Amino acid sequence: MGLKINSQKTKYMYCTRSGNQIPRLLIDDLELESVDTFVYLGSLLTKDNIVSAEIKRRIVLANKTTKKKLKLPFTKH
Numbered sequence: 001m002g003l004k005i006n007s008q009k010t011k012y013m014y015c016t017r018s019g020n021q022i023p024r025l026l027i028d029d030l031e032l033e034s035v036d037t038f039v040y041l042g043s044l045l046t047k048d049n050i051v052s053a054e055i056k057r058r059i060v061l062a063n064k065t066t067k068k069k070l071k072l073p074f075t076k077h
Contacts, residue, residue: 011035015047 007030014022014034025032037046037053044054 007032011038013038013045013047015049 005027007027011033012025013036022034025034037044039045044057046053
């Protein structure tokens, strides 16, 4: 019993203001992967807390959605 961690899916992001080297994170001799960005609850988070990356991502998503809607065939009813 207990919590089981899927080491293939589990990643971590280390945030620091000092710019120190990212420490290795080991759980039961398994090294977890460190990432610079990830999407959490629909928002892009970055290790340096840069908001412009999230704004750009949202603009790209909005443009894709708009393109899809423009390609829909229009019918008269």
